[in-house]
Amino acid sequence: VIRALALREIGLRDWWRVALRELPTGLVLGSILGIVGICRIALWQYLGLYDYGPHWILIAATVGAALIGIVTFGSLSGSMLPFALKRIGFDPASASAPFV
Structure with missing residues (x-):
């Protein structure tokens, strides 16, 4: 996102495209970790x-x-942080480094 903003491949108005792309990624990764958490509690x-x-x-279920x-x-x-900054x-490049 930072690189695309710097190269002007995306603008501030394209935040929703980035959000729609990141939403499934977050849900899938969260679901995998949620299943791991559920399995750990069940196993213990x-x-x-x-x-x-x-x-x-x-x-x-709450942990998951x-x-x-x-x-x-x-x-x-x-x-969304680079867009806000x-x-x-x-x-965005220098300010988001501590968050990565």
Whole structure:
């Protein structure tokens, strides 16, 4: 995104295209991590390594949903950050380096 902004391949008005491209990526990656989180809780409960109580399935579902939401939000905000910085007059390339 930063390179495309610098080369003027995309403009500030193309933010929605980038968001639509990043949304499925964030959802897929979040879903993979969510499944890993659910499997970990189920495995630990099954093996007796930790007792989550009688509602362990709800805990696993909450962890899975939270991971999906967090990763999707991170993907979208990370891809929108260069647009926001360029809009307020900062250099997107130098200002986004700490976030990467």
